Amino acid sequence: MGYAADTYARLTRDRWAQYxxxxxxxxxxxxxxxxxPDTVTNAMSTASQNVQGAFDAQQGAVGRRLQGxxxxxSPDEQAAQARSSSLARGPADVQAQNLAAxxxxxxxxxxxxxxxxxxxxxxx
Amino acid sequence: xxxxGGEVEETPQQRALAEFASNQMFDYEKxxxxxxxxxxxxxxxxxxxxxxxxxxxxGRAAADTSARFGAAEGALERQLSNNGTFGxxxxxxxxxxxxxxxxxxxxxxxxxxxxxxxxxxxxxLGSLAATGRGERAAxxxxxxxxxxxxxRQATADAEAALTERAGQAQxxxxxxxxxxxxxxxxxxxxxxxxxxxxxxGVNGSNAMNTFLTxxxxxx
Numbered sequence: 001m002g003y004a005a006d007t008y009a010r011l012t013r014d015r016w017a018q019y020x021x022x023x024x025x026x027x028x029x030x031x032x033x034x035x036x037p038d039t040v041t042n043a044m045s046t047a048s049q050n051v052q053g054a055f056d057a058q059q060g061a062v063g064r065r066l067q068g069x070x071x072x073x074s075p076d077e078q079a080a081q082a083r084s085s086s087l088a089r090g091p092a093d094v095q096a097q098n099l100a101a102x103x104x105x106x107x108x109x110x111x112x113x114x115x116x117x118x119x120x121x122x123x124x
Numbered sequence: 125x126x127x128x129g130g131e132v133e134e135t136p137q138q139r140a141l142a143e144f145a146s147n148q149m150f151d152y153e154k155x156x157x158x159x160x161x162x163x164x165x166x167x168x169x170x171x172x173x174x175x176x177x178x179x180x181x182x183g184r185a186a187a188d189t190s191a192r193f194g195a196a197e198g199a200l201e202r203q204l205s206n207n208g209t210f211g212x213x214x215x216x217x218x219x220x221x222x223x224x225x226x227x228x229x230x231x232x233x234x235x236x237x238x239x240x241x242x243x244x245x246x247x248x249l250g251s252l253a254a255t256g257r258g259e260r261a262a263x264x265x266x267x268x269x270x271x272x273x274x275x276r277q278a279t280a281d282a283e284a285a286l287t288e289r290a291g292q293a294q295x296x297x298x299x300x301x302x303x304x305x306x307x308x309x310x311x312x313x314x315x316x317x318x319x320x321x322x323x324x325g326v327n328g329s330n331a332m333n334t335f336l337t338x339x340x341x342x343x
Contacts, residue, residue: 002134004142011149018157023256026164029171030249046173046238050182051231058227062220069201069219077213081220088221092228096235103239107246 034111040104047100051093055085160255167248170241178241185233193226 033039066073073081170177200222204210 002139004134004138007142007146011145014149018153019256022157022161022164023253026167026249026252026256029168030246030253033246033249043239043242047231047235050234050238051228054186054231054234055224055227058223058230062223065197065223066216066219071211071216071219073216073220074213077216080213080217084217084221085224088224088228092231095228096232099232100235100239104242107239107243111246111250 047096171245181237185237
C-alpha cells in the first residue's frame with residue numbers, strides 16, 4: 001500500500017478508537033438512563049426524600065418561629081399540628097413522586113426518540 | 125504510472141489529500157477533543173446525585189420558597205394581630221399550617237429542580253452522543269474514501285492493464301501486418317511466406333523498434 005492508503009487506514013482506525021473510547025461510554029450512559037427501571041425508581045425515591053427533608057426542616061423552622069413570636073403549643077395543639085402536618089406531608093410526598101416519575105419517563109421517551117404525549121397540552 | 129505487479133502509484137494529489145486529512149485529525153485531537161472531553165466530564169459530574177450543579181439548583185429552589193413564604197408568614201402574623209386572634213389555638217395552627225405549605229412547596233420545588241438538572245444532563249449527553257455519531261459517520265466516510273481510493277486504484281490498474289494489453293496487441297497486429305505485408309511482398313516477389321515471425325525481407329529493425337517502444341511505453 002502507498003502513503004495515502006496507509007494514512008487513510010491509520011486515520012480510520014484512530015477515529016474509530018476515539019469514537020469507542022470517548023463517545024461510546026456516553027451513549028451507554030444515555031441508554032442506561034433511558035432503559036433502566038432504576039432510573040424512575042431512583043427519581044421517585046429522591047423526590048420522596050426531598051419532601052420528607054423539607055417537612056422535617058420546616059418543623060424545626062416553625063418551632064423556632066413560634067418561639068420567636070412568644071408562642072408555645074399546648075399538648076392538644078401539638079397533636080393537632082402533628083395530624084395536620086401528617087395530612088399535608090403524605091399527599092405532598094405522593095405528588096412529588098408522581099411528578100418525578102412522570103418527568104423521568106418523559107425524558108426516557110425523548111431519549112428513545114418517542115416523546116410521550118403531553119397531557120396538559122391536549123385539552124385545548 | 126504502474127509499478128511492477130500491476131499496482132498504480134499514488135498521485136501527488138492523493139498523497140497531499142492524505143496528508144491534509146492527517147493534519148486535520150491532528151488539529152482535532154489537539155484543539156477540539158480536549159474540549160469535548162471536558163464537556164463530557166462536566167455532563168457526567170452534573171448528573172451525579174450530589175453534584176454541585178444539583179446542589180445549587182436545589183438551594184435556589186429552597187431559597188425561593190423561603191423568600192416567598194417568609195413574606196407570607198409576615199403577612200399572616202400581621203393579619204392575626206389586626207383581627208385580634210394572635211396567640212389563639214387557631215392562630216398557632218394557621219402559622220404551623222403555613223409552615224406545612226412551605227414544606228410542600230419546598231419539597232416539590234427541589235424535586236422540579238432535580239428534574240431540570242436531569243433534563244440538562246440528558247440533553248448534554250444527547251448532544252455529545254450526536255457529536256459521537258458524527259465521528260462514527262466520519263469513520264464511515266473515511267472507510268468510504270478508502271474504498272473509493274481502492275476503487276480508483278482498481279480502475280487505474282484496469283486502465284493501465286488495458287492500455288498495456290492493447291499496446292501489445294497493437295504491436296502484435298503491427299508485427300503480424302508487417303509479417304503479412306512482407307510475406308505478401310515476398311509472395312508477390314516470389315518469396316515464401318513463413319508467418320509473422322518471418323522478418324526476412326522486411327525492415328525488421330523498424331518492427332523491433334516499434335515493439336520495444338510500445339513495450340517500454342506501457343510503464
